[in-house]
Amino acid sequence: MDSEKIRVGVVGLGHNGLAWCEAFRQHPECELVAVCDRDEARLQAAVGRFGVRGFSDYAIFDQPIDLISIHTPDHAHAEPFIRAVEAGKHAIVEKPLANDLEDLSRMVSAADSSGRKTYVGQVLRWNPLFRLMKRLVDDGTLGRVFYVEGDYNHDLRMQLHMEPWKVTHEKPIVGGGVHPFDLLRWYVGNATEVYAVSNHIAYPEMHEDTTIVATFEFESGAVGKVTAMYAPIIGGMAHDYNVALYGTKASIIRRELYLDGLDKPMTIPIEYQGHPYDPQVEHMVRCIKEDRRPLVDVHEGANSAAGVICAHESALLRRPVRIPRF
Incomplete structure (x- = not known):
């Protein structure tokens, strides 16, 4: 071929x-x-x-x-x-x-x-900003990463009149939250357990809770958080998925790099670039x-999906859930 x-x-x-x-x-x-x-x-x-x-x-x-x-x-x-x-x-x-x-x-x-x-x-693994974050983790610039977070905060109420399945079948922490969770897994490895809480105050037409906050424990010892909101009034979508990585030598908060010993951050000159x-x-x-x-591949995709599927289950059960490996 x-x-x-x-x-x-x-x-x-x-x-x-x-x-x-x-x-x-x-x-x-x-x-x-x-x-x-x-x-x-x-x-x-x-x-x-x-x-x-x-x-x-x-x-x-x-x-x-x-x-x-x-x-x-x-x-x-x-x-x-x-x-x-x-x-x-x-x-x-x-x-x-x-x-x-x-x-x-x-x-x-x-x-x-x-x-x-x-x-x-x-x-998102193909976005230049998030690929740079991966390099800074892998080359040791951040030291040992101990806390990570990311959001999928996106006003999707317009989907009520566009794609009906997203109102009747989608699970926000799964369909949306898998974006930032996959990045966090890419940076610090597999997650072992999740505890999540949720509510359904906004966007009542959707069949699932539309606000969910999930906390994760990772095999590396890091802990993290993913939030998914499907009806925040923010004029669209949270920029850069609010990804933040905190390490023993440096931290990245969206596009700001904070190095130990420096008072001011350095701005990473890369803009978020949609869906390449x-x-x-x-x-x-x-x-x-x-x-x-x-x-x-299918194993990487399954491990990212499993984490957010278990987050959805945890929010329903109101208790921690162990995450299987694939």
């Missing part, structure tokens, strides 16, 4: 699915050949836009395709992912990998048995063609 184009099929044609279609179409080593969605209007619009074959069912998995990219709702990731890898396809899937532990187990098992490359779209799709496509292409392990 070194000189051949990777044939790609995209399942799920909402906002993210279409953005991935465009990224695949622009990549010189990919060929977008098929799209799939149960919504006939969406499907036909994408077929016309990209000039590819369209499918409204799982027949897409029987086609001569090398890579399936899955962008269905959070609660509907498992079946197309499992079908893809069992059909011998490499697979990309949106974050969170799934929103319950049983689906995580099934997906990990299917992927491991298949031997195919898998990638979970934890997009192109580097994710390039990464998966290299992993397939050069037999590399993806940065966020």
Whole structure:
């Protein structure tokens, strides 16, 4: 396959699915050949836009395709992912990998048995600011990191009239909170236990509690916090996900670096840059063609999803919950 184009099929044609279609179409080593969605209007619009074959069912998995990219709702990731890898396809899937532990187990098992490359779209790992934070952790600039935190505070009330599944099926700490939690895991390692509390004062139309605060213990000895709010009146979304890392030598609070012995912080001259799709496509292409392990494979994706799924459970039970490893 070194000189051949990777044939790609995209399942799920909402906002993210279409953005991935465009990224695949622009990549010189990919060929977008098929799209799939149960919504006939969406499907036909994408077929016309990209000039590819369209499918409204799982027949897409029987086609001569090398890579399936899955962008269905959070609660509907498992079946197309499992079908893809069992059909011998490499697979990309949106974050969170799934929103319950049983689906995580099934997906990990299917992927491991298949031997195919898998990638979970934890997009923040490709943001330049958060990649710099990772380097500062790894090179020892911060010393031993003892406390970490991040937020997913985003006014999503407009989704009531846009994407109904996000009102009826999404779990805020899972669908949104997995963004900052995945970063924290990337920085300080796996979490072992979580305790969370929540309320449902804001955005009553949503079926789940819309404000949740989760505290985590990590294997490294660090502790941390993730907050997810789906209806804060803040004019959109909290900038930089409010990521903060505190170490024995230095701390980073959003874009401010505080070094021990200096009175004033240094501002990191990097702006937050949305959702970069192109580097994710390039990464998966290299992993397939050069037999590399993806940065966020099914195990990494499962461990990030497990932490926030357990946070959701903890808030319901009002007690700490141990986090399984995948």
